[in-house]
Amino acid sequence: MIEGQLKELKDSADAELAQATGVQDVELLRVKYLGKKGALTDILKGLAAVDSSERPRIGQLANQFKTELSDQLTLKAEEFAATETQARLDRDRVDIHLPSFRRHTGRLHPVQRVMREVQEIFGRLGFSVKEGPDVETEHYNFESLNIPSDHPARDMHDTFYLKMGQLLRTHTSPVQIRTMETQRPPIKIIVPGNVYRCDMDITHSPMFHQVEGLYVDESVSFAQLKGTLTYFLREFFGHERDVRFRPSYFPFTEPSTEVDVQCGRCDGAGCASCKYSGWLEILGAGMVNRKVFESVGYDPDQVTGFAFGIGIERLAMLKYKISDIRLLYENDLRFLSQF
Ligand code: DAH
Numbered sequence: 001m002i003e004g005q006l007k008e009l010k011d012s013a014d015a016e017l018a019q020a021t022g023v024q025d026v027e028l029l030r031v032k033y034l035g036k037k038g039a040l041t042d043i044l045k046g047l048a049a050v051d052s053s054e055r056p057r058i059g060q061l062a063n064q065f066k067t068e069l070s071d072q073l074t075l076k077a078e079e080f081a082a083t084e085t086q087a088r089l090d091r092d093r094v095d096i097h098l099p100s101f102r103r104h105t106g107r108l109h110p111v112q113r114v115m116r117e118v119q120e121i122f123g124r125l126g127f128s129v130k131e132g133p134d135v136e137t138e139h140y141n142f143e144s145l146n147i148p149s150d151h152p153a154r155d156m157h158d159t160f161y162l163k164m165g166q167l168l169r170t171h172t173s174p175v176q177i178r179t180m181e182t183q184r185p186p187i188k189i190i191v192p193g194n195v196y197r198c199d200m201d202i203t204h205s206p207m208f209h210q211v212e213g214l215y216v217d218e219s220v221s222f223a224q225l226k227g228t229l230t231y232f233l234r235e236f237f238g239h240e241r242d243v244r245f246r247p248s249y250f251p252f253t254e255p256s257t258e259v260d261v262q263c264g265r266c267d268g269a270g271c272a273s274c275k276y277s278g279w280l281e282i283l284g285a286g287m288v289n290r291k292v293f294e295s296v297g298y299d300p301d302q303v304t305g306f307a308f309g310i311g312i313e314r315l316a317m318l319k320y321k322i323s324d325i326r327l328l329y330e331n332d333l334r335f336l337s338q339f
Pocket of ligand 1: 170171172173212213250252253283284285286307308309310
């Protein structure tokens, strides 16, 4: 009799489970059939009346019913839970496209950008980077570069003098001397750095930047100077711009030259920015003076070399069409964020 009841119970449980529509239905079925006061418990109350020889078999059947139904219910509940979770995820979708907070990132200062570009171009030609001190002596800044104290070129440098014969270097050229004193040729270096002159207007700042260049070997020629600087200027300003070399004078080079690049605003026709000449003066250069070699103990009959000096602010102002040098030092974000 119990056997028949168990079978009926199983059929009705199966039928009801098929009707279930969610986790809650399944849990109600579990209570109804397998709970402490459930249908199975009711049926098993009749077990006392069963013949003792039959009891183990019926007991086993009841257990089997219990585990099977319990497994079925668990499986079904899990299925419902999964679909319900999925439905909830679909419903509560988070829109990840909402605008976030704007983050302001820093950027390179135009002077730094130009510095890096200059170093990169000369790097391609095999020049390595050297540095020297901002506080210099008269010896390195002037004497050893063939600018003795009575030389008129000293007046042009508007030097900031410090105590005990020291000064703020007026150009990066002293690093030529410092390098040659400690190294033998071949030397092929560029020297980026700060320089100082007591001067201030729309094209002059008391502190500005230069890149010095020096190439010394057994037979460096003026043709190599022209080739190197022409390559640099075309890479920096564009290959369509013409370049010209004018004779000039610097105490530490002989012969000396100043190098111009064709004005980019008027293509050489002449305009206000090139003072109607069609050309912009960019840098000074020349073959290293014998006297400079002598001052570092090189034999001027054994080595030759060329040197050059470039003003970084001037390059930056021409490249980015900046009309007042002071804009570069005022740290106005409206200006700086344009680069
Ligand atoms: N030192 C020079 C200046 O500051 C620039 C210069 C000119 C450097 C010619 C050189 C050079 O090495 O050859 O005005």
